[in-house]
Amino acid sequence: MISSRKAIVIGGSLGGLFAANMLLRAGWDVHVYERVADELQGRGAGIVTHPELMAALATAGIAVDDDFGVEVRQRITLAQDGSVRGARDMPQKLTAWGHMYHVLRSGIPDARYHNGKQFVSFTQDETSITATFKDGEQVRGDLLLAADGLRSAVRQSLLPGATPAYAGYIAWRGLVEESSLSPRARQELFPYFAFGLPPREQMIAYPVAGKGNAVEPGKRRYNFVWYRPADEATTLRDMMTDASGKTWPDGIPPPLIRPEVLAEARRSADEVLAPQFAEVVHKTESLFFQPIFDLESPRLAFDRVALLGDAAFVARPHCGMGVTKAAGDAVALVDALQGNDDIATALRVYEKGRLAFGRFIVSHARALGAYMQAQIRTPEEQAMAERYRTHDAVMDETAVAPAMHLVTEGA
Ligand SMILES: Cc1cc2nc3c(=O)[nH]c(=O)nc-3n(C[C@H](O)[C@H](O)[C@H](O)COP(=O)(O)OP(=O)(O)OC[C@H]3O[C@@H](n4cnc5c(N)ncnc54)[C@H](O)[C@@H]3O)c2cc1C
Structure with missing residues (x-):
């Protein structure tokens, strides 16, 4: 291994931090450039963990203790009247995005993590790569990692045709303090990873750590993701329009969601969800x-550039694999760089391993989510929608890492 090589990581969220931690341990001179000016926080809420994620944390040198997450032992599905419709044992550890960010960010010295740096372009030749940022600064290195997410500027410059495709539904998300809930909701929700299946919709919810990473009963929070169809041209467009009339096609900032859109979601919760979920x-x-x-x-x-995490593939969240995939990308990338001194060769090795996995996860998650799409467009989508509509199938396969050899692509 050549030890003094320099890596430029674009994007300082979980994918970029996994790669940066692993490259630092492998002896690279690593610098992370994050567009957001302050410490990142509150991105999403709960994160489902899988054994692969824990293994990647160990590879990154991150020690994980007992308070890393909240352990649940069982999954349940609640019917609309609040009764339990199905249950199964499935132990799983659930953590919070903020905690994961904190443990990974702690591994990177402040002098190597640069906030308020928006990548705009790069040039590369046989000896190096140079990134240019919005403030005019240029940084030279040997390798550039694009960990800049769904709307990756690096990917857009290399693959302008690879654009995100709206799946036909949205996810309402939130976190609620355990202490604010009624005794019934605390008792009937907190021990469980809980599901609700209104027609064409899905609620998934589970406990996560509370303030200060507290995991003891009474101080935890309950996290939920509630999927609902939304036609792109009508309902979604209206929801993405703020009070001034401006539409945010790439996602409306939460504080700008109009009060009537929030009120409608709360009204619908009363109509379609179990009362425990509606309370949440x-x-x-x-x-x-x-x-x-x-x-x-x-x-x-692309020679000295590699895409990873959401910059490379975004699967619908039903497998709960986004962070695990980003971590696995980082493991594969650093392995390939350790095994090949030539960077372009190493990146081709990385690509070979991760392209197939990315495609597989996107395809499997598409199948899991088909029944929530506002429009079912093809017979294949209809077949997938039928297959994953039962509460048994949903409990068995949601937020579970699928084994590539066990699931037929597109099934
Ligand atoms: C509803 C929902 C639920 C989810 N639930 C789960 C779950 O339970 N488990 C799970 O594992 N995953 C889940 N995910 C997916 C997960 O959030 C993502 O897969 C994961 O965050 C990807 O991390 P990333 O670092 O690749 O990208 P991101 O987290 O998107 O980070 C990209 C970073 O790049 C920065 N950036 C962007 N452009 C630039 C630029 N030009 N210059 C510099 N910096 C830039 C951004 O500010 C950001 O910090 C969920 C996603 C959704 C939508």
């Missing part, structure tokens, strides 16, 4: 929604 939605102070997208990149390696 009502008591969530910062209710927000995200449109759901599919994104596939046909390539990941």
Whole structure:
């Protein structure tokens, strides 16, 4: 291994931090450039963990203790009247985005993490790569990693045709304090990873750590993701329009969601969800929604540039694999760089391993989510919608890492 090589990481969220931690441990001179000016926080809420994610944390040198997450032992589905419709044992550890960010960010010295740096372009030749930022600064290195997410500027410059495709539904999300809930909701929700299946919709909800990473009963929070169809040209467009009339096609900032859009979500919660879930939605102070997208990149390696995490592939969140995939990308990338001194060769090795996995996850998550699409467009989508509509199938496969050899692509 050549030890003094320099990596430029664009994007300082979880994908970029995984890669940066692993490259630092492998002896690289690493610098992370994040567009957002302040410490990142509050991105999403709960994160489902998988064994692969824990293994990647160990590879990154991040020690994980007992308070890393909240352990649940069982999954349940609640019917609309609040009764339990199905249950199964499935132990799982659930953590919070903020905690994951904190443990990964702690591994990077402040002098190597640069906030308020928006990447705009790069040039590369046989000996180096140079990134240019919006403030005019240029940084030279040996390798550039694009960990800049769904709307990656790096990917757009390399693959202008690889754009996110709206899946036909949105996810309402939020976190509620355990202490604010009624005794019934605390008792009937907190021990469980809980599901609700109104027609064409899905609620998934689980406990996560509370303020100060507290995991003891009474101090935790309950996290939910509530999927609902939304036609792109009508309902979604209206939801993405703020009070001044401006439409935000790439996602409306949560504080700008109009009060009547929030009120409609709360009203619908009363109509379609179990009362325990409706209470959670009502008591969530910062209710927000995200449109759901599919994104596939046909390539990941471009000489000295590699795409990883959401910049490379975005699967619908049903497998709960976004962070685990980003972490796995980082593991594969650093392995390839350790095994090949030539960077372009190493990146081709990385691409070969991760393209197939990315495609597989996108395809499997598309199948899991088909029944929530506002429009079912093809017979294949109809077949997928039928297959994943039962509460058994949803409990068995949601937020579970799928084994590539066990699931037929597009099934
Ligand atoms: C509803 C929903 C629920 C989810 N639930 C889960 C779950 O339970 N488990 C799970 O594993 N995953 C989940 N995910 C997916 C997960 O959030 C993402 O896969 C993961 O955050 C990807 O991380 P990333 O670092 O690749 O991208 P991001 O987190 O999007 O980070 C990209 C970073 O790049 C920065 N950036 C962008 N452009 C530039 C630029 N030009 N210059 C510099 N910086 C830039 C951004 O500010 C950002 O910090 C969920 C997603 C959604 C929508």
